[in-house]
Amino acid sequence: MHEFNRLEECMGTVFQFSGLSDIDETKFLESATTTLHKADTIFSLYKPDSPLSRLARGETSVAQCPGVVEQVWELCEQWEKTTGGWFSAFTPEHTFDPSGLVKTWAAKFAAEKLLEAGITDFTLNAGGDILISDGQSREDFWRVAISKPVSIADPEADVLTVLDLAGTAFRAVATSGSAERGQHIWNPKSTDVQKDFTQVSVIARDIVEADVWATAAFAEGIRSLERINQQPQLEALYVMADGSLQATDGVVALLAKATR
Amino acid sequence: MKARKTGRIATIVMVAGAIWGGVIFGINQNGGWNAVFNLTPAVTPGPGPTTPSTSGPATANGDPVNYIYGTIQLSVTRSNGKITKVGLIQAMASAGRDQAFPSLQQAAISANGSSFGNLSGATYTTDAFKQALDSAISKLP
Numbered sequence: 001m002h003e004f005n006r007l008e009e010c011m012g013t014v015f016q017f018s019g020l021s022d023i024d025e026t027k028f029l030e031s032a033t034t035t036l037h038k039a040d041t042i043f044s045l046y047k048p049d050s051p052l053s054r055l056a057r058g059e060t061s062v063a064q065c066p067g068v069v070e071q072v073w074e075l076c077e078q079w080e081k082t083t084g085g086w087f088s089a090f091t092p093e094h095t096f097d098p099s100g101l102v103k104t105w106a107a108k109f110a111a112e113k114l115l116e117a118g119i120t121d122f123t124l125n126a127g128g129d130i131l132i133s134d135g136q137s138r139e140d141f142w143r144v145a146i147s148k149p150v151s152i153a154d155p156e157a158d159v160l161t162v163l164d165l166a167g168t169a170f171r172a173v174a175t176s177g178s179a180e181r182g183q184h185i186w187n188p189k190s191t192d193v194q195k196d197f198t199q200v201s202v203i204a205r206d207i208v209e210a211d212v213w214a215t216a217a218f219a220e221g222i223r224s225l226e227r228i229n230q231q232p233q234l235e236a237l238y239v240m241a242d243g244s245l246q247a248t249d250g251v252v253a254l255l256a257k258a259t260r
Numbered sequence: 261m262k263a264r265k266t267g268r269i270a271t272i273v274m275v276a277g278a279i280w281g282g283v284i285f286g287i288n289q290n291g292g293w294n295a296v297f298n299l300t301p302a303v304t305p306g307p308g309p310t311t312p313s314t315s316g317p318a319t320a321n322g323d324p325v326n327y328i329y330g331t332i333q334l335s336v337t338r339s340n341g342k343i344t345k346v347g348l349i350q351a352m353a354s355a356g357r358d359q360a361f362p363s364l365q366q367a368a369i370s371a372n373g374s375s376f377g378n379l380s381g382a383t384y385t386t387d388a389f390k391q392a393l394d395s396a397i398s399k400l401p
Binding site: 009012014103123128129138141142144145149152159160161173176177178199237244246247255256 | 363364365367368369370371372373374375376377378379380381382383384385386387388389391392395
């Protein structure tokens with residue numbers, strides 16, 4: 001067994017694969033990162049020639065796009081229903097923008113490339129959203145710190161708290177907030193922007209599920225707490241506008257026990 | 261005021277360290293990240309075992325730095341004049357600063373006393389990541 005670590009710049013952020021392997025992981029990491037870049041090439045709205053940019057400009061149709069576009073479209077529609085309409089990939093300008101889901105959707109595919117190769121002991125940090133594999137063995141990597149709601153480049157950057165997911169069914173943490181990219185989540189139901197909280201972290205079994213709910217909660221505001229409470233195996237921790245914390249019922253049990 | 265200042269420095273290091281996964285990582289083989297982040301010039305040899313930069317790998321541990329919530333310590337490995345590994349070897353925080361917090365707040369602060377492997381936060385930009393990394397490196401002893 002040896003330790004591996006791979007940083008990959010993609011989608012305007014940094015992905016980090018970290019784990020243990022007893023086989024040479026190099027080519028499988030290549031295949032995983034290629035998956036990320038392929039998704040970026042298709043779904044980026046920052047690349048004017050991407051299928052999604054062309055779709056947004058009305059120059060092409062979903063049917064003419066690569067097949068995964070329709071898959072992601074359908075996935076977005078399902079999540080819109082599940083979240084009571086609070087996650088939406090359809091912008092106020094009526095264009096299709098699945099950015100709230102594509103990063104973790106691609107991350108999940110990238111992780112599957114490693115799993116298929118028999119590399120089962122790793123974590124993937126997708127620009128702040130975390131996936132933990134079932135076979136993850138390093139004790140520290142079951143513990144996920146939540147950042148304070150300031151940019152990691154800010155002198156005040158610090159850890160808010162630490163979750164310990166060891167021995168639970170949870171395999172993912174995703175955080176949405178305004179600290180890094182400002183108010184980038186639109187409200188699908190009105191033009192109002194929620195001011196209840198500055199950051200929400202969602203703990204789920206699946207990284208896409210965590211990401212979608214974090215995005216939905218950020219759009220809805222603190223009323224999302226009860227909505228999330230009603231979902232099985234889903235928890236959320238909020239940093240309110242005044243800096244206080246609120247959380248769904250199961251969060252306290254997930255807080256790490258101090259190691260000192 | 262003094263404690264506050266130390267806290268800021270250490271927390272930058274801690275958060276950047278956490279992003280790397282808490283344990284040592286290797287900058288990729290072609291030196292891409294090393295070049296992108298311009299790691300080498302920012303680092304001066306710290307305490308601990310060091311060897312001339314042209315020889316095999318050498319690892320130096322930074323001094324533990326006390327900060328407002330606890331202590332932080334990083335290790336840096338240099339090989340052939342380049343920083344090849346950075347690790348978070350100690351990241352402990354003191355628990356329960358303020359007993360007056362309500363239970364969730366209190367529990368969250370207590371949990372802050374744990375080491376961890378990953379950091380979840382709002383999606384950071386590549387630039388923010390590089391900045392955090394540069395700060396961490398430049399703050400090494």
